[in-house]
Amino acid sequence: MPLTYEPVATTTLSTAASSITFSSIPSTYTDLRIVFTGTGTTSVGIKARFNNDSGTNYSYVEMLGNGGGAFSGRQGDLGYFALDTQFNLSTTIPTIRTLDVFSYAGSNYKTTLVHQSNNLNTSGNIIAMAHLWRSTSAINQISLLVFSSTIAAGSTATLYGIKNA
Amino acid sequence: MPSTYQIISSTTLTSSAATVTLSSIPSTYTDLVVRFTARTDASGTNDQIALRFNGVTTSSYAWTRFRGDGANAGSYSPNTTETSGYVAQVDAAGTASNTFANGEVYIPNYTSSTQKPSYAFSAAEDNATPAYLTLAANLGTATTAISSITFLSINSNNFVSGSSFYLYGIKNS
Numbered sequence: 001m002p003l004t005y006e007p008v009a010t011t012t013l014s015t016a017a018s019s020i021t022f023s024s025i026p027s028t029y030t031d032l033r034i035v036f037t038g039t040g041t042t043s044v045g046i047k048a049r050f051n052n053d054s055g056t057n058y059s060y061v062e063m064l065g066n067g068g069g070a071f072s073g074r075q076g077d078l079g080y081f082a083l084d085t086q087f088n089l090s091t092t093i094p095t096i097r098t099l100d101v102f103s104y105a106g107s108n109y110k111t112t113l114v115h116q117s118n119n120l121n122t123s124g125n126i127i128a129m130a131h132l133w134r135s136t137s138a139i140n141q142i143s144l145l146v147f148s149s150t151i152a153a154g155s156t157a158t159l160y161g162i163k164n165a
Numbered sequence: 166m167p168s169t170y171q172i173i174s175s176t177t178l179t180s181s182a183a184t185v186t187l188s189s190i191p192s193t194y195t196d197l198v199v200r201f202t203a204r205t206d207a208s209g210t211n212d213q214i215a216l217r218f219n220g221v222t223t224s225s226y227a228w229t230r231f232r233g234d235g236a237n238a239g240s241y242s243p244n245t246t247e248t249s250g251y252v253a254q255v256d257a258a259g260t261a262s263n264t265f266a267n268g269e270v271y272i273p274n275y276t277s278s279t280q281k282p283s284y285a286f287s288a289a290e291d292n293a294t295p296a297y298l299t300l301a302a303n304l305g306t307a308t309t310a311i312s313s314i315t316f317l318s319i320n321s322n323n324f325v326s327g328s329s330f331y332l333y334g335i336k337n338s
Contacts, residue, residue, distance in 0.1 A: 065232070124227065126231045
């Protein structure tokens with residue numbers, strides 16, 4: 001039986017970097033999943049882009065709980081996926097981002113479910129997001145990036161491919 | 166290529182138990198996933214379950230919960246460390262029989278020497294109110310590698326027969 005859930009690539013930063021990029025993603029899977037855990041060299045927001053597209057082709061809706069209240073919001077026409085809507089990377093405690101990209105090689109717009117799990121002992125939140133990338137191109141590159149500062153050394157991101165048969 | 170997503174252990178209760186411990190977890194994976202089906206013998210319609218790593222029962226867990234019950238959504242955090250991490254709202258004796266909550270706990274980098282973030286996502290739906298959909302962000306403050314995970318009722322009730330906990334290891338290469 002072919003493997004259903006395969007690691008495609010993994011990166012653990014040996015030095016701080018402004019991005020982690022998965023390129024040359026094969027089109028042979030059905031869905032993709034990225035699991036990121038890490039910190040920032042400063043408290044910096046982390047974002048994602050597909051195929052290096054910096055056009056205003058991204059939008060999302062989110063729901064959030066921060067221990068004090070529940071919220072929901074949305075933004076459209078962004079130049080990136082926001083993985084930091086309420087919580088930047090900590091400089092000391094790793095937090096989690098997961099991205100589930102469905103039918104990434106298809107010819108429809110691309111839906112991604114994002115999960116942010118942040119708990120720094122004294123504060124925290126948990127966020128579920130639905131993102132849309134308005135492109136009919138197959139995804140062959142995914143970048144996790146920060147626009148200022150860097151993702152800290154030791155941070156890890158893994159790309160998994162999921163097959164439906 | 167070795168399998169990326171492997172079953173490590175499978176526990177299905179044939180009688181009630183106060184805790185379920187997944188032990189002797191090998192250090193050869195990158196992340197862990199626990200997928201569970203759970204119900205307790207609490208007298209009401211629901212109970213809450215928690216987890217501990219490596220049998221640590223001291224105040225070593227921080228958590229933030231986000232929960233919807235079909236009528237309201239709310240978030241809560243104790244804003245202090247607790248003696249267990251939060252997992253889920255589950256069905257109890259007051260709900261329809263044969264109805265169990267289901268969910269998943271994801272624990273990345275469980276062998277690292279850092280504090281241990283994890284998240285839980287669960288659903289307890291029983292064709293009645295209240296029903297629950299819960300997300301939880303957890304942090305285990307201990308920096309030792311995780312070699313065991315214990316699930317328990319926050320209210321000291323028992324898991325009933327049929328509750329199951331499946332532990333999977335995920336390799337990133």
